[in-house]
Amino acid sequence: MIAHQQRASMGSDHVSHIEPRHGWVRLDLRELWSYRELGYFLVWRDLKVRYKQTAFGALWAVIQPFTLMVVFSLFLGRVGGIAPDNIPYPLFAFAGLVPWTLFAQSLGGASNSLVGASNLIQKVYFPRLLLPASAVASYVLDFFIALGVLGLLMLYFAFPIPITIVWVVPLTLLAVATSLGVGIWLAALNVRYRDVRHAVPFMVQLLLFASPVAYALELVPVQWRGIYLLNPMAGVLEGFRWALLGRESDPPVDALVASLVVTTFILILAVGYFRRVERTFADVI
């Protein structure tokens, strides 16, 4: 009886207005928060489905960056001057590949998140931002597993764990924000232009060469560095290397600031674009 009354009173508070919106629509954080449980379920579903009926399960989170690390080490590790001499090359490559994998996987997952859920979008309402956001979040768990393996690798190479490791936390946030920004934008674009689905894997491959994953940022000629740093992942990757393997050298301040600025810019534009076209998703998808 009491529960019923509570619900009734809650209901009278709960008034929703449905009307056409025009132009840019602000981000409704309160609504997103009220749907947090659905977000949690979407992440949970993505993880369950990803590793169901697989023999290796969550090991797949590590297999990909680890294999790339081995390949890089075999072909590039012998070449001198591509990475600092005082860091074992496998460790150097893996420290870049862990955040890179987060970015690459998130982009793939997020860009297909809306089209893959077209049935849901046409049948039920919820803030659509949850879909790309939960796709990215599901890869963050993979990222933590890979990060654990990186720790083991550091122990194996008897690399001292530095104090700067605390910077991994804000750097992870930056990596997530970058993935989220680009992912949200691609997800919304993919609803109208399925070209995105073909372009993303290709773009990620190209970006791998335009990011300091297999090589150090120092290798980029000084006159190109400004343009190079427009790639927000450059700062993230250099930041991770510095925090984990930097041996208390100076942090790559210019790269980090550039990454922060570009990421903020992308994120704001992406959310704005997403909110603007969101209202037609159900009609166009």
Added chain:
Amino acid sequence: MRDVVISVEKLGKHYVVGQQRDPYGRLTEMLWGLIRSPAQALRRMRAKTREGIWALSDVSFDVERGNVVGVIGRNGSGKTTLLKVLSRITEPTVGRATLRGRVGSLLEVGTGFHPELTGRENVFMSGAVLGMRRAEIIRRFDEIVEFAGVERFLDTPVKRYSSGMQVRLGFAVAAHLEPEILFIDEVLAVGDADFQKKCLGKMSELGHGGRTILFVSHSMPAVLRLCERALLLDHGRLVTAGPTQAVVRAYLESDLGRTSERRWDNRSTAPGDDVAQLRSVRVTAAHGYPTDEVDITEPIDIEVEYWSARTDTVRPSAYFHAFNGQGVLLFASSENSTDDWRNLPERPGLVRSVCRIPGNFLAEGLVSINVAIATYNPERIHAVEHDAVAFYVVDRTSGEGVRGEFVGDWPGVVRPKLPWTVTWIPKSNDVASEADDSSRTLGDRQWSIGERFGTQGE
């Protein structure tokens, strides 16, 4: 005091036709156009947004708390668009609506199901998608599973469920939603007959619980049974609103309710699945042409054409239900009792089945036909089209019909012309006393059988 929980004012939804067609290749087309002649391309882009259709226009109505309102109308009349706009799946182009209370929408059975997840996991997933809190799902979990009757398969991936089980589980989750306003779209078109009944029962329970429900349906019996009030839509406009009986009658008796012929030339839009799909449904009278008005003394042919993926084990068969204007099911008829159907070649192809309804059988008034194609053992419905065709039976009181020379109201849902044997009884006492004796002995015998049953039981 009127307690309005759904208030809709001049709601309209415009669909750009060009927008829905061909989402691929538009980018390149647009860019190429922009390069070649920018002014023309821009003009064309602007023009594109103007053409299109109003799936909903100038719709206004209020719904009071606790009302169960049926939304009826032909296919493409805007019923589903109305629900989509109200449940915020798509935005209206003009107008506004105000909803007071937690809103839940049920536009499909099994929303949020993922085939790889188990039944248990999908209950949580679907519940969350439909707006239930985790705690709420946990609290009602046992109830949901019991309603669906899938206890034994809870940890089996849903992809291994039969389609009937999936539907049952999907509906069970939805039936346990606790919103104050619920939108339901034609979810009863699926599932077996028993489960449909169970769903209808559950829904009327929901209605009595003080919940406000908007229910889109093609099934006039369901609307008549569940809804106190109804809205009739046509071409996106609200035609009438009011007590269900009156609105349903208005629908069935207007031209909206009548069609003598339906065709689906394009298989992608035809009702059905990969086992069977409808191609056409027709009503023809004696002259052999489609008609929506037939004389009560004339036979009527119901012709169904369908694509059948028939093999030696998969044997789809067509059947139909005939309803009258009050939504009463008059009768059902199936081709699968015929030799013609049994002897069909066991390979995929087109099938034309014609059922003749004899003259002097139906009553006057509107008759609407629901057509479906099913396979049996286990029973599965592959295609269904509600109100596929509808026609008017007229009695011209020519003296040939059942009513003979009587011109008043003739009761009954059918009006078969039955053979009567009429003879003159000569006056005789013997006949009457004989009949009296036989009835008494019969009564005694029945009594004794009943007694013996009773003692055996003890």
